[in-house]
Amino acid sequence: AATRLDHVGIACRDLDASIEFYRSTYGFEVEHEEVNEEQGVREAMLRVNGADDGGATYLQLLEPTRPDSPVARFLERNGEGVHHIAFGTGDVVALAAGVGDRGVRVLDAEPRRGTAGSRIVFLHPKDCGGVLTELVQSAH
Numbered sequence: 001a002a003t004r005l006d007h008v009g010i011a012c013r014d015l016d017a018s019i020e021f022y023r024s025t026y027g028f029e030v031e032h033e034e035v036n037e038e039q040g041v042r043e044a045m046l047r048v049n050g051a052d053d054g055g056a057t058y059l060q061l062l063e064p065t066r067p068d069s070p071v072a073r074f075l076e077r078n079g080e081g082v083h084h085i086a087f088g089t090g091d092v093v094a095l096a097a098g099v100g101d102r103g104v105r106v107l108d109a110e111p112r113r114g115t116a117g118s119r120i121v122f123l124h125p126k127d128c129g130g131v132l133t134e135l136v137q138s139a140h
């Protein structure tokens, strides 16, 4: 099962400006920043709150690093905005298999590397009511 909202992913054109908006408007602080070349993003995780299972909930601000990446294509089509949601789980392989058995297209046959060494799998938005959905198992 999925046990929490891990993050909401937001596509932006200028990561530093977006970080500053969320910091000055709401007081959210950056807990982690990295470049993920496989996903084609420069990203920042801003912690919103802790969660019952010891995890936390974040905003994930995403700036594309290359024009052929999913976030760059999204920005071209839609402009800045909410790009995906991510549910946290203790076992991403088991959850992805269960979701796949229900007929939802799982886009990653094997988990990929996500933020801070987490393991992530994406589900096709057309099978999830128009919502690009990520499943994430944190590294710790």
Ligand code: CMX
Residues within 6 Å of the ligand: 009, 039, 041, 060, 062, 070, 071, 073, 074, 083, 084, 107, 114, 115, 122, 124, 125, 126, 130, 131, 132, 134
């Ligand atoms: N949310 C909802 N719908 C979306 C979407 C999104 N973010 N991105 C694309 N779609 C829709 C398109 O609008 C399109 O709809 P229509 O057919 O009605 O026009 C449909 O999905 C298929 O679009 P497509 O032309 O195949 O679009 P893409 O080539 O952009 O591929 C997707 C879409 C989801 C397969 C691709 O973006 C993907 O593999 N995403 C997963 C990886 C990712 O997003 N990485 C960045 C985040 C990394 C992280 O969180 O760490």
Ligand code: CO
Residues within 6 Å of the ligand: 007, 009, 060, 084, 086, 134
């Ligand atoms: Co994400």
